[in-house]
Amino acid sequence: MEFPKPHIHHPQGPHTHTVILLHGRGSNGPEFAEELFSSSTSKGKNLPSCLPSYRWVFPTSCDRWSTTFEEQMCAWFDAYSLDNIQERQELQKDGIKESVLHILEILGEEAQLLDGRFSHIYLGGMSQGMATxxxxxxxxxxxxxxxxxxxxxxxxxxxLPFAQQLEQLLSEPFLSPGSSQAQSLISRWFFEEIAGEISRSDQPVDCSILSTPVFLSHGSDDPWVSVELGRQASHVLRRIMVHVDWQEFTGAEGDGHWVKEPEGFDRILKFLEC
Incomplete structure (x- = not known):
């Protein structure tokens, strides 16, 4: 499946870091970049102005069939219902697999530009982009x-798609965040349920990846994606990851389905500067 080329916002000086951000369903990379960069921190500056050495990468998903809306739309995977994310979950698997492989290729290319410094790359997204x-x-x-x-x-x-399955998988009391046991359970579930014919790497998995810091935020008044789903995602990630920061807010633009300005952008800036 052919994915469009990512939208790139180049650094204003020597390239030190990369931020890869994924759009939500029905949007695209350039549109998401424009919306994100039109928002400001409390100092009245947008994120690229605050981080001039950062390269910003906004991938665009393929157009794919939406079973719910019965039309083609720009989406990372086919999500049947956000009222009940357990409903018809099998529809998500092909899109998640295809999109994940595409983003991993982009991530690898950005690492090459940074001489292999994965620690200088941030990955995230909005709504379905966060899920992906x-x-x-x-x-x-x-x-x-x-x-x-x-x-x-x-x-x-x-x-987080398949959050309930992961909650059950990670419910054993002996598991600790960042452990090889948690990584092994996630790995086995991914290959059994989603990966299909994807081959495993010959390289041993470095469990220090689970020390990657996580920042999630959600509008408690979001009418499109319930804050309960965000809370569930943070709960699952806290069973896997060592550092997970969760923020709720009210009164953001887009009926609450957006980042609160300027407070939310101050928090993003602080996270990206760490």
Missing amino acids: SLWTFLAATAMGRIQGSLGGLLGFCGW
């Missing part, structure tokens, strides 16, 4: 595609 970025990260832990931790994993107003 989270699974890209979990797939990377299963496939050995990332050595060491990323700079950070971030998401806004989104959810």
